[in-house]
Amino acid sequence: MASLKALKIRINSVKSTQKITKAMKMVAAAKLKRAQEAAEASRPYAERLEKVVSSIASKVTVGPQSPKLLAGTGKDDVHLFVVATSDKGLAGAFNTNIVRLARKRADELKGQGKTVKFYTIGKKAKDGLVRFYRNDIVESVEPGDLGKLGYDAVKGWSDDLIARFEGGEFDVAHLFFNKFVSVLTQEPTELQLMPVALSNDNAPAGASASVEYEPDEEELLADLLPRNVAVQLLRAQRENAASEQGSKMTAMDNATRNAGDMINKLTIQYNRSRQAAITTELIEIIAGAEAL
C-alpha cells in the first residue's frame, strides 16, 4: 500500500488538475457564447447572398461560356478536400471527428479511382492527415484563434482556392467542418464548395422576371460566385469556432467530474491507511503495557 505521504501528494496533484480543467471549462463557456453570437450574426449575409446568386443563376443557361465556378470543369477526377479544424487540442473528439469523416470519404473516392488532394486549415487537420496522405496535402494554413478570425483571412484562402480551381488543379472541392447543433452535439459535415452547388428552391419563379441587372447576368455571376465561396468558408469557420468551444466545454466538464471522483476515492484510501496506522500504533502500545 502506498504511504500516507505519497497519497497526500497524489490527492493534491489531482486537486490542482481539477482546478485547471474547471477554469478551462469556464473559459470555454464564455467563449462559446461569443462564438455562437458570431455564427448567428454571419447568417443573414450568407442567406441573402445565396438568394441573390440562385435567382441570377436560374436565369443563366449553363454553357461553355459561363463561369467555371458555376459550370464546373466538366470532369470529376481530382477532388480537393478542404479540411477545417482548430489549432488546439483538448476539445474532446472535435478535431478527430472531422478528420475521420474526411478520411472515410477520401478512401471511398480513392476506391473509385479518383485522385484526392487535401488543403488543411488548422494544425490538427494536418497532424491527423499527414500520417496517411503525406504527399497529397497541397497546402496547410493555420487560422490561430477561430473566434477572432475575420473575413479578410478567409478571403485570402478562398482566393487561393479559386485560383487553384481556375488553374485546373482540381475538379471538385469539398469542405469539411463541424456543424454546431448544440453544446453537446456537433455534427461533422461535408459541403460541396466548388463548383457552386445551388439549391433551386429559393429562386423566385416568374415574379422577378423584370429584374434589371447591372452589369449583365454573366458579369454579376463572375463577381458573386467567388464571394459565395468565401462566405461559405467563413460560415464553416464560425460553425467550427462554436463547435470547438462547445466540445471543449463538455470535455473539460467531464474531466472535472472525473477528477472529483478520483479525489473522493483517494481520500477514502488515505483515511483508511491513516486509521490502519493508528490502530497498529495502539496495538503496539497496549501490547507494550501488558508486557510490563
Added chain:
Amino acid sequence: MALNFELVTPERLVRSEEVYMVTVPGTEGDFGVLEGHSPMVSTLRAGEVAIYKTQGAAPETIALDGGVAEVNENGLTILAEKLG
C-alpha cells in the same frame, strides 16, 4: 412612403431600418433608391452610401469597399464585404 433598407456584412447585420431614400455607388454609376423602385441587382464599387432618413434631411454616409445591392419588392438590401 418608406423604404426598407438593410445593410449586411459577413460579420453582422449593420442596419435594418425604414428610410426615405438611399443613394448607392453602383459600378455603372450611382443611383438613388426610393420606395417602389423597380427590381434590380447591381454590383457596387468602393464608395459611400448616403442614407436620407426623411425627405430633405442631411444624409448619413457609410463608406463601403464594394459589394452587391439588390432591390426587390421588400426594399433594398446591400451586401458589403466590409465597411471602408
